[in-house]
Amino acid sequence: MAIEDNRSFTHPLYDFMLTVPGLSLATGRVDQLLTWGLTNSLWIFPMATSCCGIEFMATAASRVDIDRMGSIVRGTPRQADVMVVAGTITVKMAPRVKKLWDLMPEPKWCLAMGSCAISGDFYRDLYPTVPGIDTFLPVDVYVPGCPPNPEALMAGMLRLQEKVRLQREGKWAPKESRPETAKMIMPALRRINDPARDPSVDKAQLDSAMKVAGSEPLEEAPTPERMPPRSAEPVPIDGDLQALLTAHGVTEIPRDAPPLVPVARHRDLAEQLKKRGFRQLVTVVATHYPDKRDKAGLILTPEYYEVAYALRTVGRGSQLVMWRVRFEVPDGIDSLYGVFAGADWQEREQFDLIGVRFAGHPDLRRILLPHDYAGFPLRRDHASDAPCAPWR
């Protein structure tokens, strides 16, 4: 007997049954059985990056219970049928998402949950955000909302089941469009199904994802020196803080801002404050000020950075002390690593976003943005919607 050509799948057992007289009667049923089995056992690989992930978890909990659809949620792309992207995807995350998608076996489907995954939402035009996952993944179902509730996600899964069923039966499955697509401006990158999309973007995205996967290893990070051991006993605050600041070059304590400390005295001040009980580095925040010019273009005030620090005592009756350091670009500032372990990541973050150089930091690499990101996005001369090829 001739084997049908328009089957929605192939399987050695199915092919054998078609060759056995009489058994062909059962093949229609087997096809339906397999379709029923697949649509009711869609295993989910959750790509939950932010608040929509909480709604996803609620969908898996007892009230809505996504398990009743036969769906199993597992933290691995292996054997997964559906990737549910729930949350904002950044340009640093996108290559990882793409790589995980490629690790999922065919056939596979993608569900975009929430406006961040669909379009980037209110982060859409910002430097770190991918303007919709359909700029690098083929999305099958869109579940709009901020966040969509569990019932909306269940409705999306039912739509996906129907789409899978139609595909397996060889029927036309209507393509879902992005909600409100017609009213929205185009994303920074053309969507993956857009005929106007530049095909070279596909290759660039794949290459970028492969780089993340380790085919081109990143530069080896240096091993930071070990921090000195912490003393077991809290140190009581002693002495006059104002006198200490004055001894470190502070000439004025403004009413509406922390005092300015000379660059050369700043690390010593931090050490002295730690000895007086301020043992927790709460924050390091840098701000960039571009130069000011007159109408003729002459520089009135050169470009500079201001870095604000906050320390606190630990335990009951906690106290806070803050100071600022100001210096011209491209000068740097002494790192507080070696005094406070927490300076490690906090200073890396300020380097990554603003470009401040911390002298003596053992591992001053980017931390939030991709390692090949160009520029420092929180400097005031950086365009907030700067592209970051090949992801936005």
Ligand code: SF4
């Ligand atoms: S769509 Fe709303 S709820 Fe979902 S990740 Fe974005 S901001 Fe959070």
